[in-house]
Amino acid sequence: MTGASPDTQLSGDALMRSGGRGLLLTLYAALRSLKLYPVENATVQKSLDDLGASAQHLLAVESPLEIRLAGDFIFVNQTRLRLELDNYASFSHMLALFRGFDIGVLRVHAGVDRREWQAFLSILLSLSAKGTDTELFEELHERLAAADVGHLDVERATVAPETLDDIERQREVAKRTYAQGVAVTRDVITSVRMGRATGVKRVKRAVQMIVDQVLNNETSLVGLTTLRDYDEYTFTHSVNVCIFSVALGKKLGFSKLQLYDLGMTALMHDIGKARVPLEILNKAGGLDEREWFAMQAHPWLGALTLFGLRGYDEIPYRSILTAFEHHMKTDLTGYPRTVRPRELGIFSRIVAVADGFDAATTRRSYQTVPIEPDQVLREMWENPKRGYDLVLVKALINLIGIYPVGTCVILDTLEVGVVYAPNPEGQHLNRPLVRIAIDVDGGTVPPPGRPVDLSETDGSGAFVRSVVKVSNPARFGLTVGDYFV
Numbered sequence: 285m286t287g288a289s290p291d292t293q294l295s296g297d298a299l300m301r302s303g304g305r306g307l308l309l310t311l312y313a314a315l316r317s318l319k320l321y322p323v324e325n326a327t328v329q330k331s332l333d334d335l336g337a338s339a340q341h342l343l344a345v346e347s348p349l350e351i352r353l354a355g356d357f358i359f360v361n362q363t364r365l366r367l368e369l370d371n372y373a374s375f376s377h378m379l380a381l382f383r384g385f386d387i388g389v390l391r392v393h394a395g396v397d398r399r400e401w402q403a404f405l406s407i408l409l410s411l412s413a414k415g416t417d418t419e420l421f422e423e424l425h426e427r428l429a430a431a432d433v434g435h436l437d438v439e440r441a442t443v444a445p446e447t448l449d450d451i452e453r454q455r456e457v458a459k460r461t462y463a464q465g466v467a468v469t470r471d472v473i474t475s476v477r478m479g480r481a482t483g484v485k486r487v488k489r490a491v492q493m494i495v496d497q498v499l500n501n502e503t504s505l506v507g508l509t510t511l512r513d514y515d516e517y518t519f520t521h522s523v524n525v526c527i528f529s530v531a532l533g534k535k536l537g538f539s540k541l542q543l544y545d546l547g548m549t550a551l552m553h554d555i556g557k558a559r560v561p562l563e564i565l566n567k568a569g570g571l572d573e574r575e576w577f578a579m580q581a582h583p584w585l586g587a588l589t590l591f592g593l594r595g596y597d598e599i600p601y602r603s604i605l606t607a608f609e610h611h612m613k614t615d616l617t618g619y620p621r622t623v624r625p626r627e628l629g630i631f632s633r634i635v636a637v638a639d640g641f642d643a644a645t646t647r648r649s650y651q652t653v654p655i656e657p658d659q660v661l662r663e664m665w666e667n668p669k670r671g672y673d674l675v676l677v678k679a680l681i682n683l684i685g686i687y688p689v690g691t692c693v694i695l696d697t698l699e700v701g702v703v704y705a706p707n708p709e710g711q712h713l714n715r716p717l718v719r720i721a722i723d724v725d726g727g728t729v730p731p732p733g734r735p736v737d738l739s740e741t742d743g744s745g746a747f748v749r750s751v752v753k754v755s756n757p758a759r760f761g762l763t764v765g766d767y768f769v
């Protein structure tokens with residue numbers, strides 16, 4: 285983002301959001317450095333300075349300051365902090381820490397000094413080393429009083445009904461957006477198949493909803509792409525490709541308007557399949573040569589169909605190009621065959637990557653066993669014959685991790701979990717954030733499960749948990765959707 289306003293010009297809410305985020309990051313940094321070094325170490329001192337400064341910054345606006353936990357969210361006063369992929373580590377760490385102590389609210393009063401911060405963090409660290417204990421909260425409370433920490437106080441977690449509603453509402457909005465996308469795709473494809481005239485206004489609205497959702501809360505909508513309805517493959521596939529493409533476009537820094545165009549393009553990329561006979565489209569088992577030929581006509585049929593839609597001037601011209609190019613591959617060995625050398629458009633390359641990933645991970649009529657997502661990504665990355673733009677494959681791996689959200693994993697601790705977010709640290713693609721659903725002793729952890737970070741290491745630097753293999757959640761009686769918002 286360019287041209288960010290200086291703090292003085294920010295509205296109260298925006299100030300709380302950026303300041304609150306800063307507070308949480310500095311709190312996390314101070315905690316980490318205190319864990320690693322002795323108090324007199326310069327890094328510790330610097331981190332305490334930073335923490336004091338970021339708290340002061342907000343206390344000047346509002347006092348006292350409340351850091352409150354509600355479900356998976358952190359509020360600073362009335363403002364919900366935005367969970368971005370790049371600050372997931374600090375957020376999830378603080379969430380886990382607060383939950384471990386059963387802290388619902390941390391209140392910071394004006395006048396707090398570095399001695400109090402240091403005492404507070406040291407007490408947290410020494411108590412959390414003791415392991416889980418139901419009396420941790422009581423002990424924390426007593427130790428804070430004994431250490432004369434008067435400007436920081438903690439309150440036990442209670443479930444605030446209004447925030448739970450809020451979380452539930454977000455989940456509902458994500459589901460509705462997804463369902464809406466499926467519905468308009470079904471309409472458009474059915475209309476084309478029937479030879480009925482169809483407009484693009486509704487499609488446009490559905491795409492805008494998807495883009496707005498991805499911009500607001502990437503994780504929840506991307507998570508929905510794993511809840512596929514196999515009977516409606518063509519429609520859910522289009523919506524999934526749309527979500528992945530938009531999320532990729534966001535990563536590449538596209539503007540909102542560009543994302544609208546990209547989303548529309550992605551949603552319509554397979555519209556040519558509306559002109560492929562249904563018995564070929566839905567055929568179980570392999571296609572013979574003649575059938576493949578018909579199937580391979582869908583790119584150019586798609587381009588023609590888009591020209592024929594009512595209000596086609598509202599369709600970005602790149603949609604037509606993408607419908608035509610999305611199976612060509614970067615080395616042009618795909619279809620349709622081209623006679624002249626050409627460079628695929630950026631939308632085509634994005635949609636090709638999103639398309640290849642979704643198609644390979646979904647079970648559909650002519651491919652009965654879905655390939656595990658991590659294998660698909662590895663194949664897309666390592667096999668040049670696949671013909672994907674590697675920069676975009678890399679971006680996709682960064683976006684969903686080698687283990688995408690919703691993957692059921694068995695860990696070397698014998699725990700079973702569900703991936704709920706990629707690891708925010710780029711080098712830990714194979715160490716996502718997981719919610720434990722089955723414990724070491726085989727007991728079920730009720731949804732939403734216990735969050736763990738697979739990049740976590742023990743004292744000797746060894747990883748605490750690693751993925752042994754990916755598994756089918758049905759084997760454990762798990763509904764993956766219960767384990768991520």
Ligand SMILES: [Fe+2]
Nearest residue numbers: 553554610611
């Ligand atoms: Fe296609």
Ligand SMILES: [Fe+2]
Nearest residue numbers: 521553554639
């Ligand atoms: Fe496709």
